Amino acid sequence: xxxxxxxxxxxxxxxxxxxxxGRLVVKMRSVTKxxxxxxxxxxxxxxxxxxxxxxxxxGPSGCGKSTALRIIxxxxxxxxxxxxxxxxxxxxxxxxxxxxxxxxxxxxxxPWQTVxxxxxxxxxxxxxxxxxxxxxxxxxxxxxGLADFANAxxxxxxxxxxxxxxxxxxxxxxxxxxxxDEPFAALDEITRQKLNDxxxxxxxxxxxxxxxxxxxxxxxxxxxxxxxxxxxxxxxxYRDLAMPEAEERxxxxxxxxxxxxxxxxxxxxxxxxxxxxxxxxx
Amino acid sequence: MNDLSRxxxxxxxxxxxxxxxxxxxxxxxxxSLSEKLLRIVMPFAVLGTVVAIWHAIVVINNLPxxxxxxxxxVIQALIEDWGTLWPAMMITTKITFMALAxxxxxxxxxxxxxxxxxxxxxxxxxxxxxxQVTPIIAIAPLILIYAPxxxxxxxxxxxxxxxxxxxxxxxxxxxxxxxxxxxxxxxxGASRWQTLLYLKLPASQPYFMAGLRIGxxxxxxAAVVAExxxxxxxxxxxxxxxxxxxxxxxxxxxxxxxxxLLSLLGIAIFAVTTLISWLALHRWHESSVRREN
Numbered sequence: 001x002x003x004x005x006x007x008x009x010x011x012x013x014x015x016x017x018x019x020x021x022g023r024l025v026v027k028m029r030s031v032t033k034x035x036x037x038x039x040x041x042x043x044x045x046x047x048x049x050x051x052x053x054x055x056x057x058x059g060p061s062g063c064g065k066s067t068a069l070r071i072i073x074x075x076x077x078x079x080x081x082x083x084x085x086x087x088x089x090x091x092x093x094x095x096x097x098x099x100x101x102x103x104x105x106x107x108x109x110x111p112w113q114t115v116x117x118x119x120x121x122x123x124x125x126x127x128x129x130x131x132x133x134x135x136x137x138x139x140x141x142x143x144x145g146l147a148d149f150a151n152a153x154x155x156x157x158x159x160x161x162x163x164x165x166x167x168x169x170x171x172x173x174x175x176x177x178x179x180x181d182e183p184f185a186a187l188d189e190i191t192r193q194k195l196n197d198x199x200x201x202x203x204x205x206x207x208x209x210x211x212x213x214x215x216x217x218x219x220x221x222x223x224x225x226x227x228x229x230x231x232x233x234x235x236x237x238y239r240d241l242a243m244p245e246a247e248e249r250x251x252x253x254x255x256x257x258x259x260x261x262x263x264x265x266x267x268x269x270x271x272x273x274x275x276x277x278x279x280x281x282x
Numbered sequence: 283m284n285d286l287s288r289x290x291x292x293x294x295x296x297x298x299x300x301x302x303x304x305x306x307x308x309x310x311x312x313x314s315l316s317e318k319l320l321r322i323v324m325p326f327a328v329l330g331t332v333v334a335i336w337h338a339i340v341v342i343n344n345l346p347x348x349x350x351x352x353x354x355x356v357i358q359a360l361i362e363d364w365g366t367l368w369p370a371m372m373i374t375t376k377i378t379f380m381a382l383a384x385x386x387x388x389x390x391x392x393x394x395x396x397x398x399x400x401x402x403x404x405x406x407x408x409x410x411x412x413x414q415v416t417p418i419i420a421i422a423p424l425i426l427i428y429a430p431x432x433x434x435x436x437x438x439x440x441x442x443x444x445x446x447x448x449x450x451x452x453x454x455x456x457x458x459x460x461x462x463x464x465x466x467x468x469x470x471g472a473s474r475w476q477t478l479l480y481l482k483l484p485a486s487q488p489y490f491m492a493g494l495r496i497g498x499x500x501x502x503x504a505a506v507v508a509e510x511x512x513x514x515x516x517x518x519x520x521x522x523x524x525x526x527x528x529x530x531x532x533x534x535x536x537x538x539x540x541x542x543l544l545s546l547l548g549i550a551i552f553a554v555t556t557l558i559s560w561l562a563l564h565r566w567h568e569s570s571v572r573r574e575n
Contacts, residue, residue: 075465091471102469108462111566112484124480125470153566173470 023051024086025177025209026072031081033067041067043234044081049211051087051176054203056212056220056227058266060274064235065213066181072211073102073179087176096177101170101208103180107162109154109169115141116150119169126173137172144168144198160191167199171208178203180212184219196223217270221263222254229266231273238273241266351535359535360542367524367536371543374505374520377433378551381440382501388441389448389493394478396449397456407453414446418504422511432512436520439508444501451493455486488567491559498555502548521547 026049033042042064049055049072057065070076071083074095088096109118116137123133141147144164154162163183170178180199184192200223203210214220220227224243231238243262253259333353339345340352347355360367392410396403422439429435459482467477509522521540528537563569 070465073469075468093471095471097471100469102466104462104466106462108460108466110463110481110484112487121466121480122470125467125472125476155566155568 025049025051025053025088026211027082027084027086028068028072029082029084031068031071031078031083033064033071033076034079040234042071042078043236045235045237046081047228047237047240049177049209051209052207053226054200054210054212054224056214056224057230058214058217058220058227058270059230059235059238060215060232060270062232062235063230063273064232065230067235068230069179069181069211069213072177073100075102085177099173099176101173101175101178103163103166103170103178103183105182105185107154107159107166109162109165111154114151114153115146115157115165118154118165119172121169122173140168140172143171143202158191159187160195163187163195164198167202171202171206176209178208178210180210182213182215185215192219199223217263217267221259221266227266229269229273231276238276239269241269348532348534351538355535356538356542359533360539363536363539367521367540367543370519370521370524370540371547373433373518374502374509374522374544375547377436377440377505377520378502378547381437381505382444382498382551384437384441385444385448385497385501386494389445389497390452390490393449393452393456396453397482403453410446410449413442418443419507419511422508425508426512431518433518435512436505436508439511440501440504443504444497447496447500448490448493451489451496452486455489456482458489459485487562488569491555491562495552495555495559498551499548502544502551506544 026047028045028047031042031045032040034040045064045068047068057068059065067076071078085096085099088099091097110121113121119137119140120130120133123136124130138147138150141150144167146161146164146168149157149161154165157165166183170180184195187195196219199210199212202208212220212223221243226243227241228237229239229241230236336350337353340350351359392406396406418439421442422435425435425438426432429438463481463485464477467481472480505520506522509520510526513523513526521544525537525540525544528534528540
């Protein structure tokens with residue numbers, strides 16, 4: 001256990017730490033979100049995300065992790081506090097332009113469009129032509145292993161394949177920031193593991209910054225360099241944990257002591273977060 | 283591709299071979315030829331039987347043609363009175379399709395207008411409902427007074443009736459767009475126009491098609507009912523007037539002939555709207571996808 005503690009640095013308070021690998025991509029300061037029905041979804045959240053980080057937001061349901069992700073995406077403004085994207089060009093609406101890719105919990109594909117059409121969408125909205133984007137779309141589809149399915153309709157695909165299309169669509173603009181909101185929660189374990197590997201590989205090769213919302217301790221530990229544990233009622237950051245630096249994450253990593261120790265620590269932290277965060281958690 | 287340019291061209295990061303998520307679209311087995319034939323033959327056989335029974339009743343009971351004409355008599359009337367019936371049918375067809383076209387343009391346009399803001403909808407929707415729930419036959423005399431010609435009056439009546447189902451379906455469709463997709467469009471900074479064109483309109487296609495099919499049927503009914511109310515006469519009269527006229531003259535075979543033409547027109551409208559709906563939806567929408575369990 002002591003060995004584990006050495007590799008896993010526990011940091012507190014959360015926002016005074018060094019900001020990941022490089023430039024800041026996201027800067028949140030005292031962000032609070034109150035919904036119109038009076039629910040305090042997110043309370044006083046401060047967080048820095050550096051370029052190239054793989055951060056997981058982990059917590060029980062109702063801890064505001066999805067709300068935080070939406071605010072980072074620029075969907076919905078914070079009720080108070082500030083959010084900034086220091087490395088992005090900010091457009092007239094005060095949002096980062098074309099720098100954010102979002103993967104929802106459901107694949108969220110347009111059923112009337114083919115796989116190609118769905119991946120083309122972000123470029124189409126930027127005013128690009130279909131012919132001019134073809135090569136880029138096919139490349140991205142090849143990257144997620146769907147090169148042969150460009151002309152298929154979403155309903156003809158399995159759940160995992162739809163999710164891949166969704167990931168391809170998020171990546172097509174070459175975003176600095178990839179936001180994933182419990183993307184694989186509805187998939188079976190085997191598919192999920194495979195997609196986790198794929199996402200990790202995509203991240204390693206492209207250097208994109210990933211913020212990954214999940215409620216699975218193992219998924220978070222397996223994927224991330226850093227885990228932000230959140231607690232519910234009100235939703236807030238409980239702990240910010242740095243994860244092992246292990247580059248290769250595969251079957252061996254899964255069975256390694258390092259992984260076991262890390263996930264044990266994360267589990268423990270999550271349990272603490274739940275018990276501290278109010279006894280009424282389901 | 284900015285950040286992604288470091289990825290080697292076309293190298294699959296994901297392995298698509300094997301694994302649980304690489305199911306290929308399943309081939310749908312074709313229906314056998316005999317089943318296909320049966321599908322066509324069956325309805326005609328039933329129809330033929332009904333006509334045969336009709337004929338038998340007339341012959342056995344020795345019914346006079348002014349009470350119930352036999353099928354051959356109706357066919358005969360159809361051929362003999364073709365010169366009167368065909369132009370009348372053209373008029374009714376023209377009114378129905380013009381009304382339907384106007385209702386489509388008006389219904390879709392008004393629906394787009396209504397969903398622009400909550401206040402617009404609050405202010406204008408009741409008017410549309412009032413127009414709908416008032417029985418059209420009751421407004422017909424008024425319309426007849428104001429409209430420049432009977433044709434125009436019929437057109438307005440048929441339009442009013444067909445308009446509402448298209449409007450209400452379209453409003454429903456435009457409001458039922460997947461919320462996450464709306465978020466996605468917002469995320470990519472899509473303009474109102476882009477959101478309408480690439481998301482809201484395509485997403486409401488199934489609703490539009492339902493409205494089209496209902497509206498098509500109703501437009502014909504309204505065209506007939508309005509003509510009954512208008513009681514138009516002369517060269518510009520439609521099938522409904524010919525029907526009434528035949529009744530007054532006790533020319534029942536011709537009445538039946540007109541009825542058959544009306545019903546053929548109804549079938550044609552149904553077939554066309556169903557075909558359009560199938561063409562638009564069969565690749566992606568559950569309602570038009572063949573399922574086998």
